[in-house]
Amino acid sequence: MLPKIYDTQPAILDLEAGEYFWCSCGLSGHQPMCDGEHTGTGLRSKKFILTERSIVRLCNCKQTRTPPFCDGSHAALNG
Ligand code: FES
Structure with missing residues (x-):
């Protein structure tokens, strides 16, 4: 999907x-992080590591x- x-x-x-773990599918109920809802979509979460406290x-x-x-990229969607 x-x-x-x-x-x-x-x-x-x-x-x-x-x-x-960032949600890549958009289905997580815990945005913007993954909650496992991508199962069966063919999409996967994206792991990232912060080595220090950061504003992201x-x-x-x-x-x-x-x-x-x-x-x-979101700017193209705000048309
Ligand atoms: S929110 Fe997706 S590119 Fe900015």
Whole structure:
């Protein structure tokens, strides 16, 4: 399946250092992180690691070319 657009703006989060799993399918009920809803879609979560506390812009439109981070692709959806 193609990813579902969850939102047309990124999630700007202040996250502690650690390991995270970003939702690539748009179906998670725990956006922008994975909750396992992608099972059976052919899509997979994207693991990322923060080595220090960071403010991040995580893609919510699921169209980014630099997952899990927003690359501005959502701008084309806000038309
Ligand atoms: S929210 Fe997806 S590219 Fe910005």
